[in-house]
Each structure stands twice: as structure tokens, then as C-alpha cells.
Amino acid sequence: QIPMEEKRGWYFTMATLFIRLDGIFLELGREEQKRLPAFNRTLALLRQVLKSSDPQHRALAWCYLGMLLERKHTFSTTPMGVHDCGYSGTDPLDCFGKAIEIAKDQPPILNRLAKIFHFLGKQDMAIGTCNMALDNLRDPELNWQAYCTRAKVHITAYLHDLERVKMGLGGMPDRNHLACAKADLEEVVKVCPGLKTYLDIGQVKYYMGVDAMRELLAVDEAALNQALVFLAKAGERELGATLLELQLLRGKCLRIKGEEANAAACFKRVVELDDAGCSHPEGFGCLLEALLAQWSQAQLSDGELGREVDAWLRRAQGKYPAARLRQELQRVWRGHTGEVLGLARALVSQGRPALVRLLFETMERDGEVARAPRGRRAFSV
16 A cells, blocks of 8 residues: 555656646647646646645645646636636635745745746745745855845846846846845855856856946956856866856956957857757857957958858858847847958958858848948958
């Protein structure tokens, strides 16, 4: 005879897997009829887990139930499992509240809940849950998860606001988010440093060192140097050298410091680490900008520039979707018109028309008139 509590543990694991599977189906846009059986079964499993004597299972089950009840609006009609399990009038926020109530004196469970709230985009709830965990256990050596999650929420909030202002949808991001994240991560770095912590604090220091709107403009060189130090420590950790985020941040720091050759080496590593089909070709765009900067400063000859761009373009074409690659080239074209025209001339003279063709396509789509800025090395085609 299998003990009931052990069965509930299995139910919890099964429900977790079904929720992840439903998230994948939702992201892929699968038909709701294919999602319904697993969705209804997950509700039934969570109903059993709520009877568990394990507070972690109960708290997380209430949290997962809230997630599912929020997803019921992704169906054309309410799934029958909601009515069958008696959750017809249940509010998702009530579920999240019950989860927090169960875990209010247990920091490990609160930390799990905070991560879920952060994942769901409920940043205020995540911050509040982290604060509850820290009220119970302030020691960063024993409760580093709360500090790290709270710092991640602040970083996410800053980056979200930064993207909005770049699109003209809001005001300047609040740099207090960076100060709060820095304070939390410094507490953790003192007692239990790790790869993720070094990477996060390196990211915070980078954004503290650059202008919000013009990332190529340094406002705090000391912060940039500290970012490089933390990124170097992250690179020394196991698997650190394989993280493309680390190489991208390091390259950006070096580019701002005027070390284009070192920055280009980092961006090349980013392109190498990107998986085929990756939809974020930012590393390739940064590499192209670094190569153009070297050429404009006469650090690369026309022939060297042509060979480098041709080789890395071919690699990028094999990794990134054509539409995303075109968008990244458009971004580079807008910011470096004169250098791009010179690059086109160099490639044509060397019999490498592939990039030129792509450049002309972006010009046609943009409809912008190219004009090389004065005082800079440039050619007309």
C-alpha cells in the first residue's frame, strides 16, 4: 500500500510537468482542444495536493492553481475542469494570497514563491515576498536566494523601463533600481559568491557606468572597471566562459573604453556561442560596429575589414533568421551610415557582394537618404 502523502508528492510532480507543458503549448499557439485534457487533469491533481500535510507542496499548489485560473481566459470558454473541481468563483489573487499565508514563516518556501511571481511578471508581489523572507531570516549566507531574487526583480524593472523609453513610451528609467540591486548583490558576494551573482552584479555595474539613452557614452568609468572585474571572476567559474551574456557585456564594456579590438574578440565569441535559429543577433550587430570602428580609426585596412565582415556574415546567416538579421543590419546602418557605405565600397572592390546586397535591401526598406558625416573616413558607392 502506497502512503497517501507519497501519492500526493507524485501528484505535485505530475502537476508541475503538466503546467510546463501547457506553457509550451500556449507559447506555440496550439489549438485549445489539444490543451484542454492536460489542463483539466492538472486542476484535478492540484486539488489532491492541496490536502497534503507538506506546507511547501500546499503553498506551491495554491500558487500553481492561481496560475491556471489566470490561464483559463486563454480558452474560448471556461474549461470544465474549473467547475468540476469547484473553482468557478475562485480569484487567482486569493490563491496567491493563500500560498503566501501558508509560507509566511518559512523563508525557503517564500523564496520559491518569489521566483514564480517574478517569472509571472508580478514584480510587486515578488518584492513583497522577498521582503517577508528577509524579515524572517536576514543573514545573506543563509538566505542569499531572497537577496538575489529581489536584485533580479530590480534589474528586470530597470531594463523594462529602459526599453520603453527607447521606444518613446515612457520617461527615463529609475536608476534607484540599480542602486537597490547593487546593495542586495554586494551582500551576497561577500559571503557566497557564485557565477550567477558575479554576472548579475557585473550587469548592474555596466548600466550604472553608461548613459541610459546612449550606451556608448560612459558616465562612471569606475563602475565600468568594476563591471569588468566581476565579469572576469564570473568567467573563472565553471561554465563561465560558455555564457554568451558574459561575453556580450564584457565586449560592451571594452567598446566603451575604446578597446575595439578586444571588444570585437568578445563579440565574435558571442556569435560562436549562439545556437542556430537564435532570434537575438545583437552580438553580431555589436561585432559589426566594433569592426567599423576599427576601420574608421585606420586599425583595419579595407581588405581586412572586407574579409572579417564577409566571414562573420556567412556565419551569422547560418545562425539567425533572415528577418532578425536584416533588422540588426538596419540598426547598424542607421547609426553608422558613413562607415557602412565605405564597407560596401570595400566589399564590392573585393568581389564580395553578399553583404552589399543585404545593405541595399535595408536601405530600400528604410527609405532613408544616406549621407556620410563630415570628418570621418567614408566612401560613396
